[in-house]
Amino acid sequence: MNFELVPGRLSVPSLSALAAFEAAARHGSFTRAAEELNLTQGAVSRQVAQLEKLLGVALFERVKKRVSLTPAGNAYAAEIRDGLSRLAAATVSAMAFRGAAGVLHLAILPTFGTRWLIPRLPRFIEAHPGITINFTTKLVPFDFAREQVDAAVHFGDPVWPGARLHRLMGEEVVPVAAPSLVERVGIRQPADMLRAPLLQQSTRPRAWATWLEREGLAPERAMMGPRFEQFAMVSQAAVAGLGLAIVPRFLIEEELRSGALVVPVDRPVTGTEGYYLVYPETKAGLPAVIAFRDWLVGECAGAV
Template sequence: MRDVQQRLALPSLTALAAFEAAARHLSFTKAAEELNLTQGAVSRQVAAVEAQLGLKLFERVRQRVVLTAAGSAYAGEVREALARLTAATVNAMAFRGAGGILDLAILPTFGTRWLIPRLPGFFQRHPGVTINFATRILPFDFAREGFDAAIHFGEAVWPGARMHRLMGEVIVPVASPALVARHELAEVADVLTVPLLQQATRPRAWGLWLAAQGLSADRAVMGPRFEQFAMVAQAAVAGLGLAIVPRFLVEDELRAGALVVPFERPITSEEAYYLVYPEEKADRPALAAFRDWLLAECGTETAGRTE
């Protein structure tokens, strides 16, 4: 009985949608235009939410509406809840395809350069599965974000999640042929005479490589910084400096001659790529199908290769 009473105390979805739109625009007029309602209708819906909560969510300041402290806090929670309801509805509709759906967070360059080109093989085996992609560079809270799984690079640490190692990586310095010629890069120590391109989530990469060559790491973190490996690779192609990258992510540029490895002094990364997902989602059919395919794909990819 108590649960029923709690449910009855919730504002309607229509009223919450009106409140969220008004809070986002800080305008009842713009909210009405978005929702195809009259301004009066939006005002009544917001008033109904305020009455039900017993709180003032908006106040008028100099002929405009602003959120109260309570309204601002509530708006964020309502926006997130409505987004999750929308996603849940879309996901439920996707089950009409009989294969289920997988909401997957991927690393941008790994996703575009390694994973996505291989996906036709997965969809041939599992045509009813739908995969929704989003990019995340750093670990996150599965419960808050709502993803079913993620591709993670780093250590085998993700509290509350199951992890499967996919592959390691070999790191090499790369540069455009023009930069190599212009700076006459002949000896390993010559690396210290050119700009070192930095990847934001791998701040230790140059330091580890330089140390492995017996070189000073004083300049290891100096140089232009980029958020993604694809940007680092493109900057290297443009001749902006030397990049230190996983070799498998720049194979296309190496084959095309847009990049070269001036010094064949590779090092193996201390970390690895993992498939990560919450324990409670392990048995979902779409996730299980993707996991089994991905592990097999990575096993074939790395067979006989030194990482």
């Protein structure tokens, strides 16, 4: 492998050398890396040796027939793995343009995605059959520069450095419970709820405190109770009669229609936060992002 610096341009190792190193680092074995890459063990060993010569640093410690990463190798492997993953994703995205409008890598909030967005997606696909959407879930804001994501659905305040935000909707948060629990506890007014377990949602730690304080009730028990990571989980726990949940009304429409959940005291809290479509400035011109933005904003027209 030849390496030479070209004025005004940084040369890098070949992809074959980087792939050999990454596979060896992941498996901790040149032999297993060779099997994965359909090479000989000697070819992988030579690629790694040339890479170490190029870098001027040892990437592996070799003891008899075993190899292990050095501290420098461990740090380099993490960066190379991320880079190769990005190259693979970029390649797939480019291939998707064959006769199509492209690929949209979208990060969604889990329950918002399954309960609200995905049931409506057939309308988007019908209008834009050439766009493929790949989904991932993100519960908190992240750095677009380090993730293979074109856009995200975000709940909170309209703050995301380096990104554009489009408000989609707000929400009404209401307390809900299984009818059997309401009857057993005898919930008729807000104070009665304090006799039942209050189910907690991890990303909304102050939800119960806000509701209780609005009702003039002491919030001492507001954060006591079983804790769940997602609204889908806390809603299902409420259906099972484990306690009272406090959730956005639009995420439990099906349970309310079926009677699996009821709102024992219908006094919703409407906050200042909302749902936003977010994407970085660098992706603002992508046809898939533009098409999805226009469709989603239209779908949310007239929402709370």
